[in-house]
Amino acid sequence: MLHYAVVFLVIALIAAIFGFGGIAAGAVGIAKILFFVFVVLAVLSFLASIIRKG
Template structure:
């Protein structure tokens, strides 16, 4: 049981360092940009497959 508590302590410390340093906000912004890019690529892919007559 002590091993689990030490593991969670280390995870909490790492999360606190990343959360308080501003890395989390940067990662969230990057995730939004990547989501938009992949959504556009998916829509383009779906339209091109529909034009060619293949099913998704």
């Protein structure tokens, strides 16, 4: 999931360099969503592993 967030961020940066503002904004939005989904899943996984070991 984090890999896809980074890929969309790179796409957004390349699109911004070449002047495609709409594509860059869309790619940044997708990257933000994927990053926050990754963070939530990582925290849930961490908490689940602590509960199982407890």
